[in-house]
Amino acid sequence: MTVGRDQYRKEIQSVSDSRQRTLYRGSRLLVLIFLLILGLGTSGMLMACSDASDTTSGATGNPLPGPATDEGAEAAPVEDGDSEEAAVPESTASEQSTGSLLQQIPVYEAADPASVEADELGQIMVLMYHHIREPEAEWSRTPENFRKDLEVLYEQGFRPIRLIDYARGQIHVPAGKTPVVFTFDDGNDNNFNMIEDETGEWIIDPDCAVGILMAFHEAHPDFRPHATFFINGGTPFGQSDWVDFKLNYLVTNGMDIGNHTETHLHLGDASAEQLQQELGRIQQLVNRYVDDYQVNTFALPFGSRPSSDEVAPYVESGTYQEVTYVNEAVLEVGWDPYHSPFNRDFNPLKIRRVRASETKVDGVGMYDWLATFESGSRRRFISDGDPNTIAIPDSRAELLREDLEGYEILLYEAAP
Numbered sequence: 001m002t003v004g005r006d007q008y009r010k011e012i013q014s015v016s017d018s019r020q021r022t023l024y025r026g027s028r029l030l031v032l033i034f035l036l037i038l039g040l041g042t043s044g045m046l047m048a049c050s051d052a053s054d055t056t057s058g059a060t061g062n063p064l065p066g067p068a069t070d071e072g073a074e075a076a077p078v079e080d081g082d083s084e085e086a087a088v089p090e091s092t093a094s095e096q097s098t099g100s101l102l103q104q105i106p107v108y109e110a111a112d113p114a115s116v117e118a119d120e121l122g123q124i125m126v127l128m129y130h131h132i133r134e135p136e137a138e139w140s141r142t143p144e145n146f147r148k149d150l151e152v153l154y155e156q157g158f159r160p161i162r163l164i165d166y167a168r169g170q171i172h173v174p175a176g177k178t179p180v181v182f183t184f185d186d187g188n189d190n191n192f193n194m195i196e197d198e199t200g201e202w203i204i205d206p207d208c209a210v211g212i213l214m215a216f217h218e219a220h221p222d223f224r225p226h227a228t229f230f231i232n233g234g235t236p237f238g239q240s241d242w243v244d245f246k247l248n249y250l251v252t253n254g255m256d257i258g259n260h261t262e263t264h265l266h267l268g269d270a271s272a273e274q275l276q277q278e279l280g281r282i283q284q285l286v287n288r289y290v291d292d293y294q295v296n297t298f299a300l301p302f303g304s305r306p307s308s309d310e311v312a313p314y315v316e317s318g319t320y321q322e323v324t325y326v327n328e329a330v331l332e333v334g335w336d337p338y339h340s341p342f343n344r345d346f347n348p349l350k351i352r353r354v355r356a357s358e359t360k361v362d363g364v365g366m367y368d369w370l371a372t373f374e375s376g377s378r379r380r381f382i383s384d385g386d387p388n389t390i391a392i393p394d395s396r397a398e399l400l401r402e403d404l405e406g407y408e409i410l411l412y413e414a415a416p
């Protein structure tokens with residue numbers, strides 16, 4: 001389907017209605033996926049994000065909330081990873097709307113841990129993208145290369161999960177698969193761009209990040225289009241007429257909006273007041289368009305933290321003009337895959353990311369880590385398909401954090 005200008009308001013209303021149904025009545029609705037047709041990519045904004053690296057590590061000991069599912073969302077039964085859409089009941093035409101299936105939490109069939117060599121203490125890549133545009137550069141991935149990334153990850157058994165689910169230790173991927181997290185910084189127009197096709201219909205640019213993710217999901221239904229878009233103030237993704245549609249579309253299709261501060265502030269010298277304003281205003285901006293949406297993830301601009309110990313706590317939570325924000329995941333720039341949420345060193349407020357690029361990555365880009373996983377010198381998270389269990393080879397038990405509650409620990413004897 002395409003989105004015409006006249007349909008715009010109707011789409012928004014439909015999206016809003018479907019959110020209500022999904023959250024409060026748990027209706028299962030069919031996905032209407034945008035059929036993307038050919039269009040030209042656009043040149044991106046010139047703002048580059050020259051983030052600095054921060055390799056700090058350490059645990060805070062924050063307890064995980066346990067394996068419970070998201071509040072109000074209903075699990076969608078899934079027999080296996082390849083038949084997700086077939087497992088969802090049909091809905092009536094009047095109930096059809098975009099994306100609500102993608103807001104539901106999938107349920108996969110659990111496998112014997114040894115049979116899939118499960119290792120739920122293995123590491124997880126949080127991939128960091130900025131621009132999706134020509135030409136390939138340090139902070140730009142071309143549409144063609146982004147599609148290649150998705151194809152390679154899919155073929156190697158990676159499946160996207162939401163960042164917030166990673167932070168909360170709620171890992172929903174099929175047995176034998178590895179979770180991966182997609183992130184995009186700066187709210188660039190080439191992350192989510194609308195274009196007019198030759199018939200005058202407005203469609204999602206098939207060469208923007210959202211267009212590519214949705215098209216890949218359509219071709220591979222078990223590769224859910226989860227990603228977090230870290231926005232700044234002003235007009236996220238450009239195109240002021242479309243901000244309302246875009247933010248609602250993201251949320252309705254299983255994607256998330258993250259905080260990147262109003263002005264892409266370098267936090268080093270920020271005051272507590274300034275930091276709370278920068279973060280609170282993004283929460284305010286999002287709620288002007290998406291009711292009740294809590295922005296609960298934060299990517300540090302330039303990877304920098306406040307230098308003052310008095311200001312540092314406001315990275316996690318604060319209040320601005322009666323708007324309270326709580327960041328459950330704080331992302332650094334980083335350079336490597338990060339811990340399993342069940343690892344004793346996991347700290348959701350210091351998550352490191354992997355640069356999803358092949359330019360100036362200094363041997364620590366996504367493809368380098370894929371090779372490292374393949375070599376066995378680092379272990380990747382492999383799920384047993386059940387988010388309520390933590391399945392690990394018995395030799396790894398000492399790495400478990402001690403404050404886990406509500407999980408069943410499955411130790412198994414791994415082949416030497």
Ligand SMILES: [Zn+2]
Nearest residue numbers: 049185186301
């Ligand atoms: Zn940035």
